[in-house]
Amino acid sequence: MNKAQQSMAEIVKETYQTVGLPLLDDPKIRVRNANVFYADKQAIFDVNLDIGKNQVISMIGPSGCGKSTFLRCLNRMNDTIDICRVEGDLLLEDEDMYDKKIDVVELRARVGMVFQKPNPFPKSIYENVAYGARIHGLTDNKVQLDELVETSLIRCGLWKEVKDRLNEPATGLSGGQQQRLCIARAIAVNPEVILMDEPCSALDPIATATVEELIHELSENFTICIVTHSMQQAARVSQRTAYFHLGKLIEVNDTSQVFTNPEHQLTEAYITGRIG
Amino acid sequence: MNEEVMVGGHISRQFDLELDEIRSRVLTMGGLVEAQLDKTLEALREGDSEAITDVENLDRKVNALEMQIDEECTQILAKRQPAAGDLRMIIATSKSVRDLERIGDEAERVANMVQHAFDNDASVKAFKGLLSLGEHVKELLHETLNTYARMQTRSAVINMRKDQVIDEEYARVLVRLVNYMKKDPDNISDALDVMWAARSLERIGDHCINICENVIYLVEGEDVRHRAIDKVSEQLS
Numbered sequence: 054m055n056k057a058q059q060s061m062a063e064i065v066k067e068t069y070q071t072v073g074l075p076l077l078d079d080p081k082i083r084v085r086n087a088n089v090f091y092a093d094k095q096a097i098f099d100v101n102l103d104i105g106k107n108q109v110i111s112m113i114g115p116s117g118c119g120k121s122t123f124l125r126c127l128n129r130m131n132d133t134i135d136i137c138r139v140e141g142d143l144l145l146e147d148e149d150m151y152d153k154k155i156d157v158v159e160l161r162a163r164v165g166m167v168f169q170k171p172n173p174f175p176k177s178i179y180e181n182v183a184y185g186a187r188i189h190g191l192t193d194n195k196v197q198l199d200e201l202v203e204t205s206l207i208r209c210g211l212w213k214e215v216k217d218r219l220n221e222p223a224t225g226l227s228g229g230q231q232q233r234l235c236i237a238r239a240i241a242v243n244p245e246v247i248l249m250d251e252p253c254s255a256l257d258p259i260a261t262a263t264v265e266e267l268i269h270e271l272s273e274n275f276t277i278c279i280v281t282h283s284m285q286q287a288a289r290v291s292q293r294t295a296y297f298h299l300g301k302l303i304e305v306n307d308t309s310q311v312f313t314n315p316e317h318q319l320t321e322a323y324i325t326g327r328i329g
Numbered sequence: 330m331n332e333e334v335m336v337g338g339h340i341s342r343q344f345d346l347e348l349d350e351i352r353s354r355v356l357t358m359g360g361l362v363e364a365q366l367d368k369t370l371e372a373l374r375e376g377d378s379e380a381i382t383d384v385e386n387l388d389r390k391v392n393a394l395e396m397q398i399d400e401e402c403t404q405i406l407a408k409r410q411p412a413a414g415d416l417r418m419i420i421a422t423s424k425s426v427r428d429l430e431r432i433g434d435e436a437e438r439v440a441n442m443v444q445h446a447f448d449n450d451a452s453v454k455a456f457k458g459l460l461s462l463g464e465h466v467k468e469l470l471h472e473t474l475n476t477y478a479r480m481q482t483r484s485a486v487i488n489m490r491k492d493q494v495i496d497e498e499y500a501r502v503l504v505r506l507v508n509y510m511k512k513d514p515d516n517i518s519d520a521l522d523v524m525w526a527a528r529s530l531e532r533i534g535d536h537c538i539n540i541c542e543n544v545i546y547l548v549e550g551e552d553v554r555h556r557a558i559d560k561v562s563e564q565l566s
């Protein structure tokens with residue numbers, strides 16, 4: 054570790070309060086004093102953050118800063134990791150997401166997730182989108198289900214491309230199409246929030262632009278949290294940006310401010326390419 | 330604030346070099362523009378026509394630098410997608426370079442009018458009445474270039490106040506010229522030239538202030554244009 058890096062670690066160590074505007078009135082998700090541990094190692098320190106309704110918030114920061122860990126707390130994906138422990142208050146519309154009475158499957162229908170690598174089920178295009186609606190019993194008959202599949206694919210801009218081959222395997226689609234199919238699958242169950250963990254990092258620039266456009270359109274109806282390594286992407290798609298560093302939430306501000314005049318020196322150092 | 334972080338270079342050293350190059354080119358351009366004004370005042374003071382030729386030659390160099398720096402800023406925007414302080418540096422530089430070029434043009438305009446006065450045996454004396462204003466503008470330009478080189482917001486505000494004094498001096502020059510014209514209608518043609526020259530000097534002051542505002546934007550991220558100086562000063566303190 055060189056001298057400059059050491060001093061950054063020291064700055065993080067001495068940062069106890071997130072700068073900017075991490076809190077909102079009437080948020081969709083409210084997080085207070087969140088701490089996350091992998092066994093004895095603490096990955097997230099005292100995060101306080103509100104996520105606004107029908108807003109896109111992007112989480113940025115160097116590798117290992119905890120942004121993905123934090124994202125996965127928001128629909129209890131960390132439950133699947135035995136050694137992971139989440140503390141603090143994480144509320145979805147004032148409901149405690151970590152309440153023992155909460156049905157996790159239902160929670161994940163309300164808070165959907167799209168992953169870095171497109172992961173369609175090894176089923177047909179149609180079945181990929183219909184799957185969630187079926188297990189959650191969202192439709193009464195085949196006509197309704199057909200309609201839901203069509204609407205979801207239209208909203209993801211995929212309908213025209215796949216309408217004549219709905220019964221073909223989803224794995225035959227291109228990477229960008231597969232990712233949009235995964236987003237269609239996520240929105241088919243009508244979630245309130247969509248979490249996206251680097252959704253474009255495996256896509257080419259054209260497919261990335263299509264997905265970004267989709268994120269913009271979806272934000273009219275959904276709350277979207279996106280983790281991204283691409284700062285330009287964060288600048289393009291989100292209204293608010295949260296900067297994480299070594300497990301701490303350093304700064305949250307309007308995206309337009311973060312990329313022109315960030316408040317915290319670490320945010321500035323990161324987005325100008327002085328730390329990686 | 331930890332200095333090490335703020336002065337730490339980019340991971341891409343090439344990017345650091347590109348920014349350094351732009352910075353040093355702006356300062357070179359500033360030096361040339363300063364020399365243009367210096368030569369213009371020298372011509373006025375000494376009645377030296379050669380100095381006027383120098384002003385014109387310098388202008389070609391200034392124009393070429395303006396285009397080169399603009400191109401380099403465009404390349405950085407295209408290749409590096411700068412953010413935060415880097416973005417502000419590119420935007421502020423691109424604007425400041427335009428102001429520097431305009432300062433050079435104004436100096437050249439004054440030089441041409443002085444030349445015209447020499448050629449026509451017109452009242453060079455009336456032009457000499459501009460020397461004091463010219464010296465003050467020169468001082469302001471010098472301080473402005475220092476402000477840019479050192480990125481000092483405090484001196485930017487001081488310069489803004491100096492420009493106010495220059496504006497007052499310009500107003501007094503105008504009154505004097507009007508009286509001169511009233512005295513004898515034959516003076517009108519010469520006095521108008523002097524008036525335009527005075528106007529150019531006053532405009533140089535305004536361009537200096539634009540550059541100072543750009544420095545404040547670069548350093549603080551605050552756009553202080555069209556704001557009262559006291560408010561700006563209060564905000565920065």
